[in-house]
Amino acid sequence: MVKQISVIGAGSWGTSLANLLAKKGHQVTLWAYEADLVARMQQTHINDLYLPEIKLSNNLSFTNEIGLAAEKEVVLFVPPSQAMRVVLSSCVDHLSSEALIISASKGIENKTLCPMSDIFDELLPDGLKNRTAYLSGPTFAKEVALEQPSAVVAAAHDQSIAQLAQIVFNTDYFRVYTNDDVIGVELGGAIKNVIALAAGVCDGLNYGYNTRAALITRGLAEMKRLGLAMGAKAETFAGLAGMGDLVLTCTGDLSRNRTVGVELGKGRKLNEILSEMTMIAEGVKTTLSTFELAKKIKVEVPIVEQMYAILYEEKDPRQAVVELMQRELKSEYV
Numbered sequence: 001m002v003k004q005i006s007v008i009g010a011g012s013w014g015t016s017l018a019n020l021l022a023k024k025g026h027q028v029t030l031w032a033y034e035a036d037l038v039a040r041m042q043q044t045h046i047n048d049l050y051l052p053e054i055k056l057s058n059n060l061s062f063t064n065e066i067g068l069a070a071e072k073e074v075v076l077f078v079p080p081s082q083a084m085r086v087v088l089s090s091c092v093d094h095l096s097s098e099a100l101i102i103s104a105s106k107g108i109e110n111k112t113l114c115p116m117s118d119i120f121d122e123l124l125p126d127g128l129k130n131r132t133a134y135l136s137g138p139t140f141a142k143e144v145a146l147e148q149p150s151a152v153v154a155a156a157h158d159q160s161i162a163q164l165a166q167i168v169f170n171t172d173y174f175r176v177y178t179n180d181d182v183i184g185v186e187l188g189g190a191i192k193n194v195i196a197l198a199a200g201v202c203d204g205l206n207y208g209y210n211t212r213a214a215l216i217t218r219g220l221a222e223m224k225r226l227g228l229a230m231g232a233k234a235e236t237f238a239g240l241a242g243m244g245d246l247v248l249t250c251t252g253d254l255s256r257n258r259t260v261g262v263e264l265g266k267g268r269k270l271n272e273i274l275s276e277m278t279m280i281a282e283g284v285k286t287t288l289s290t291f292e293l294a295k296k297i298k299v300e301v302p303i304v305e306q307m308y309a310i311l312y313e314e315k316d317p318r319q320a321v322v323e324l325m326q327r328e329l330k331s332e333y334v
């Protein structure tokens with residue numbers, strides 16, 4: 001059934017998902033933060049800042065008026081996670097009480113340590129709190145835009161809402177599974193970015209496949225440990241939003257997080273690396289949140305701690321690896 005949908009956030013992922021939905025036949029409006037980008041997309045149907053390689057569907061319209069965009073049957077939020085609170089706040093009064101609300105952003109807010117679902121729970125009116133779903137999984141925006149077969153999960157507390165999201169997004173190249181573990185799916189998608197930074201650091205230091213495999217596996221152990229302490233299900237970390245996204249981001253050259261890590265491993269300064277990027281590497285800020293969250297709930301996350309020290313205390317990446325390798329010996333599953 002054709003839906004009126006708005007996508008709030010015209011970065012590479014919002015644009016790619018808006019295009020998927022429009023090609024599927026939905027009536028889609030894409031809201032961009034940058035007014036000049038909206039004007040150019042209206043003329044060219046190309047997002048020259050964030051997804052320049054893709055000619056967008058003629059079925060897609062563009063706006064800079066967030067209130068109007070929010071008045072749709074389905075509202076998909078895809079801003080950077082640190083901007084989610086402000087963006088959602090400006091939409092709340094315009095949302096229909098019947099709307100299906102979806103978040104596809106991956107991160108943990110710095111100042112509150114909230115995953116996106118806590119921000120939605122805090123800001124949405126009661127009737128909409130149970131009408132939200134969280135889309136996550138191993139998906140580079142460009143590959144989805146090129147219709148490469150991909151799979152994701154739509155997580156919601158209410159499975160009828162997860163199923164609605166599944167129906168709205170599923171295509172023959174974008175397979176959507178439902179999931180009821182909202183916190184697990186959210187933490188998987190957020191913390192894998194921290195581990196991807198670390199995987200990039202190892203590559204930048206010219207370590208090999210052994211190091212990468214060890215990093216991915218022990219990174220997954222940290223994601224799962226923190227997730228379990230936050231009430232997530234263990235199996236979520238073996239799924240698309242856990243191991244699936246972790247493997248993609250730690251190994252794929254399209255990952256912005258992994259790319260930042262590679263440059264850090266080569267010895268470049270964080271500020272210099274970030275100043276050259278138009279796009280966002282969520283893991284940089286999520287490292288800070290994850291480090292503080294783990295400290296608060298007393299969960300051991302040695303890779304996250306070393307990544308924090310590299311990013312925020314200018315620790316030498318090679319020394320960080322040495323310290324990880326020289327930690328007290330222990331059983332694999334402690």
Ligand SMILES: NC(=O)c1ccc[n+]([C@@H]2O[C@H](COP(=O)([O-])OP(=O)(O)OC[C@H]3O[C@@H](n4cnc5c(N)ncnc54)[C@H](O)[C@@H]3O)[C@@H](O)[C@H]2O)c1
Pocket residue numbers: 009010011012013014015032033034050078079080081083087104105106107139140141142278279280281282
């Ligand atoms: N790109 C991907 O492949 C991909 C895949 C899955 C999930 N995600 C997630 O989607 C979210 C959005 O990332 P992206 O890759 O689409 O972005 P991007 O890096 O391609 O673009 C940056 C985005 O940030 C927006 N922005 C910058 N400052 C802002 C502000 N103050 N307020 C509101 N918006 C602002 C820009 O308008 C733009 O939409 C992130 O949480 C990311 O982790 C991305």
Ligand SMILES: O=P(O)(O)OC[C@H](O)CO
Pocket residue numbers: 106137138139140141193196245248249254255256257258280281282
């Ligand atoms: O490019 P990254 O590192 O932000 O990763 C993009 C997606 O989250 C991969 O699933």
